[in-house]
Amino acid sequence: MSAEPNGETKQLDGDDAIEVVNLSKFYGERQVLRDLNFSVKRGEILGFLGPNGAGKTTTMRILTGYMPPSSGTARVAGFDVIKQSLEVRARIGYLPETVPLYLDMTVADYLSFVARLHHVKNIDAAIDRAMELVNIADRADTLLGKLSKGYKQRVGIAQAIVHEPDVLILDEPTIGLDPRQIIEVRDLIRALGKEHTILLSTHILPEVSQTCTRVLIIRDGEIVAEDTPQHLGAQFSGSEHVYLQVANVAPEIPKELEKIQGVLTVRAQETEGVFEIETTLNHDRRTDIAAMAVQRGWGVLELRPVRLSLEDVFLQLTMQEQEIENVQDMNEAMQNG
Amino acid sequence: MGNVLTIAGRELKAYFLSPLAWIIIALFAFFTGFIFVQIIARTLVADLSPLFQWIAVLALILTPALTMRLFSEEYKLGTIELLLTAPARDWQIVLGKFIAAWLGFAVLLIPTLWQVVILQRYGSPDYGILGASYLGILLVGAAFVGVGMFASALTQNQFIAYTIGMILLLFLWVSDAPATAAGQSGMVGDFFRYLALPGHFEDFFGGVIDTQHLLYFGSLAVLAVVLTTLVVQSRRWR
Numbered sequence: 321m322s323a324e325p326n327g328e329t330k331q332l333d334g335d336d337a338i339e340v341v342n343l344s345k346f347y348g349e350r351q352v353l354r355d356l357n358f359s360v361k362r363g364e365i366l367g368f369l370g371p372n373g374a375g376k377t378t379t380m381r382i383l384t385g386y387m388p389p390s391s392g393t394a395r396v397a398g399f400d401v402i403k404q405s406l407e408v409r410a411r412i413g414y415l416p417e418t419v420p421l422y423l424d425m426t427v428a429d430y431l432s433f434v435a436r437l438h439h440v441k442n443i444d445a446a447i448d449r450a451m452e453l454v455n456i457a458d459r460a461d462t463l464l465g466k467l468s469k470g471y472k473q474r475v476g477i478a479q480a481i482v483h484e485p486d487v488l489i490l491d492e493p494t495i496g497l498d499p500r501q502i503i504e505v506r507d508l509i510r511a512l513g514k515e516h517t518i519l520l521s522t523h524i525l526p527e528v529s530q531t532c533t534r535v536l537i538i539r540d541g542e543i544v545a546e547d548t549p550q551h552l553g554a555q556f557s558g559s560e561h562v563y564l565q566v567a568n569v570a571p572e573i574p575k576e577l578e579k580i581q582g583v584l585t586v587r588a589q590e591t592e593g594v595f596e597i598e599t600t601l602n603h604d605r606r607t608d609i610a611a612m613a614v615q616r617g618w619g620v621l622e623l624r625p626v627r628l629s630l631e632d633v634f635l636q637l638t639m640q641e642q643e644i645e646n647v648q649d650m651n652e653a654m655q656n657g
Numbered sequence: 658m659g660n661v662l663t664i665a666g667r668e669l670k671a672y673f674l675s676p677l678a679w680i681i682i683a684l685f686a687f688f689t690g691f692i693f694v695q696i697i698a699r700t701l702v703a704d705l706s707p708l709f710q711w712i713a714v715l716a717l718i719l720t721p722a723l724t725m726r727l728f729s730e731e732y733k734l735g736t737i738e739l740l741l742t743a744p745a746r747d748w749q750i751v752l753g754k755f756i757a758a759w760l761g762f763a764v765l766l767i768p769t770l771w772q773v774v775i776l777q778r779y780g781s782p783d784y785g786i787l788g789a790s791y792l793g794i795l796l797v798g799a800a801f802v803g804v805g806m807f808a809s810a811l812t813q814n815q816f817i818a819y820t821i822g823m824i825l826l827l828f829l830w831v832s833d834a835p836a837t838a839a840g841q842s843g844m845v846g847d848f849f850r851y852l853a854l855p856g857h858f859e860d861f862f863g864g865v866i867d868t869q870h871l872l873y874f875g876s877l878a879v880l881a882v883v884l885t886t887l888v889v890q891s892r893r894w895r
Binding site: 381384385386387388406407409410412414416418419420421422423424425429433434436437438439479 | 659660663664667670671674675734735736737738739740741742743744745746892893894
């Protein structure tokens with residue numbers, strides 16, 4: 321099916337396990353992916369973050385060979401997803417958003433079917449290993465239809481890893497789980513990240529900061545931000561913020577603080593003695609602030625950097641301004657009410 | 658071939674695990690037995706050819722029930738995503754399912770062997786005719802299973818799949834009726850007359866194996882597998 325002989329392109333260009341170049345997808349007239357470009361390095365856990373309908377699932381379906389892109393290319397483990405689809409599919413473990421379970425099969429039967437489909441040599445050993453990893457060995461003979469949501473999700477992950485793929489693609493792996501199950505699945509993903517390259521999608525923010533090494537925020541089929549979860553906060557505020565609380569409140573404090581080089585604004589907060597100080601990016605002014613506070617005898621109670629939470633960044637990037645105001649209004653209303 | 662067998666194996670297992678399959682088998686066995694008794698009591702001849710006509714009618718009604726879940730269920734459960742992202746080609750998935758359903762159809766015929774045993778016990782049936790009849794009904798089954806599978810690939814609703822399958826088969830069965838009634842000749846009339854199923858299976862039940870009919874059923878089955886593959890593939894482009 322491919323013009324290129326298998327194996328020829330197997331060696332990887334660099335360390336990229338996934339490489340996406342100018343990927344676009346139309347559903348009829350509607351464009352759901354616009355010129356997507358990104359790569360995932362070997363061993364990385366990349367979080368794909370975006371509101372529902374942003375194009376996360378579409379991207380994943382293209383990478384797994386479920387559907388072709390309208391234009392652009394993508395390579396997984398060095399193979400082209402269009403021209404070498406079977407090679408790609410053999411190297412990917414995929415958990416679709418709807419866990420694909422045959423409800424009338426037992427866990428072991430099901431995993432053995434998936435292993436067979438992936439031409440696994442030692443099937444018994446492979447399914448034992450997979451069941452052990454996701455901690456479902458005790459349910460091997462249970463019918464899938466009788467499992468709880470959490471167990472179903474684990475079986476879904478087990479089927480994705482049973483053939484020990486290079487790359488794991490997980491579409492909303494924690495959706496519909498209760499908090500305890502979510503923590504379990506996240507721990508599992510982190511553990512799997514030691515051996516696999518993982519691309520996971522989610523629209524839940526804490527998920528990304530807790531499991532991923534890098535985040536990619538997608539909106540309306542476009543990547544709007546890409547960084548580590550920690551960096552995104554600073555990067556998108558355009559400045560850094562410092563929280564200062566002092567014991568001895570004096571009216572001249574804001575004015576004095578603004579004299580420090582690099583300090584942009586100082587705002588007194590509602591709580592007495594609390595100030596939020598905005599400084600230029602990449603200049604930590606905390607030592608200067610502390611020195612001044614000590615010198616003037618303000619009595620520092622607390623001094624710490626404030627980062628925009630990932631949630632703020634996400635809202636900024638994925639919503640129109642009006643929507644952000646609405647959300648802020650809502651938050652305020654909730655706090656006040 | 659490994660992929661085809663993997664798919665067929667799972668399909669067969671699922672088939673015999675579902676109560677529906679056993680209901681269909683029971684219905685089939687009951688009606689063939691009932692008709693057998695009626696025919697033998699009346700004719701007192703060790704000849705199963707009238708029975709095979711009725712088996713074909715039963716197959717028309719029951720085969721779409723046998724095939725309706727083949728793809729509809731995969732769409733509904735989302736398991737189609739598992740199959741289409743596994744390292745297997747679309748035609749292998751379709752062929753695997755076809756083989757499983759065809760074997761399932763063959764299982765329906767097993768209870769009728771009991772009637773052959775009865776004929777042997779009390780008379781002397783013509784095994785040449787019987788062999789040709791079983792071959793014929795298996796070929797009918799291949800075509801029916803193919804058409805039913807195609808219908809199943811069109812929708813995620815099993816009831817709709819059954820209905821479409823049934824309508825397609827009915828159309829094939831009576832496709833010669835308008836042309837014959839109108840006494841229409843020419844290409845179109847001939848084509849629809851050729852398409853009609855009964856003209857192709859009746860020879861088998863009379864003990865005649867005609868390559869023309871083998872070709873007819875073979876083509877129908879192959880066409881159904883190809884069209885089903887295209888339908889499944891089209892999901893990738895939507």
